[in-house]
Amino acid sequence: MTSWNYLCNLKGVYVSDPIPIPLNVDGAISNIIWNQSVSGEARITVQTRTSYDGINWTEWRNCINGGNIPDINEATYMYNLKIVIRIIIESSNHSSLPTIQNDFTLTFEPVMIFENKGNRNCEPEIWITKLGHGDFSIINTSHNNETFKFTNLVDQELLYVNNENQDIQTSNPVVYRYKDFNDNYLSFPVGKNVLKISGNAKIKFRYQFKRIQ
Template sequence: MTTWNSLINLKGHYTSEPSPVAAEADNVISKISWISNSPAGSTITVQTRLSTDGVNWTEWQNCINGAHIPDISAETSTYNTKIMFRVLFNSSSYDIKPSFTKITFYYEPVLVFDNKGDMNCSPEIWITKQGNGDFSIVNSSHNNEEFKFKNLIHDETVYVDNERQDIVTSLAVTYRYKDFNDNYLSFPVGKNILKITGNADIKFRYQFTLLQ
């Protein structure tokens, strides 16, 4: 419906071009933030929408400055996903001029481990380090519990049997227990959101425990 404000040009908007959700993972934790100024008598609204094919788009959703991007949760696959944003301006007077100067999209790749069993799952894991340094997995959905190794070597593969608490490295005459924080992986039932720190290739092997 046409309003008086729109007829006298006290409303305006900017719509972006589509851009990819930039993340090297299928799942991410997201955040949107912006810098703007809306004096009394004016408003600024930021909205986003998503598409996985560049043709069909979700409905525009209002955003909260500093919060997650609507329609993107840690459980949402962002593979091949594109995003658009638009900014809606509204002023009650020509003398009141809202301004919008900057917008930032933040994506943190995560892994989602869905324990479909009836008890905690303690998987086997192989970690092949890329570059020297530390490696950690933080379970952000379970008290931020951290599984961490320090001082791993490039191309070293560390195998951990979390059930048996056994650690083996591909390096000769090397023991990694002293470089481990002694917090073995144990994933509760349901979806576990895992933050990975350190560049490495990782592989899990596991089976779920079902109560009869």
């Protein structure tokens, strides 16, 4: 049934075309921001829904300006993901019509999940192949943003770090990377560790979960 607000042009709905998200990751930290002007009893509601095939969609979920995108978190499978945005604009009178700018910003920061299934901290070995010159870091967002960081790495350099033994080796001859390290070795607490990677590189872990007998 058509509502009185619709008949009086006091309510409008806009639905976007499906927006493909060009990421191939196992999860991401997301954010949605928009500009709006609302006064009096006017109201703007922004909603999203997601799909992996463009046919089967999640339910519409309300968004918070500056908050996470509903249905997307660090454990959300991101391959072939699509998002649709719906905007609902309502007002009780024509003197206080809300407005919204056409400048939605969606951001996605890829993350890795390392789940320590032991009952002691896990200190893995890690191989880092740097792609391009520059810095590389791993930030554990689940535990006070603890940061493991190297600076001044060079393209195609292979770096090996044994975090338990605090041993660092590099494929570059006559180079010692201890001086370029922040001296914060990887130590993953028990449970889920959400890791942000900064710097372009290929990485490989080797580890064994530890348990107190």
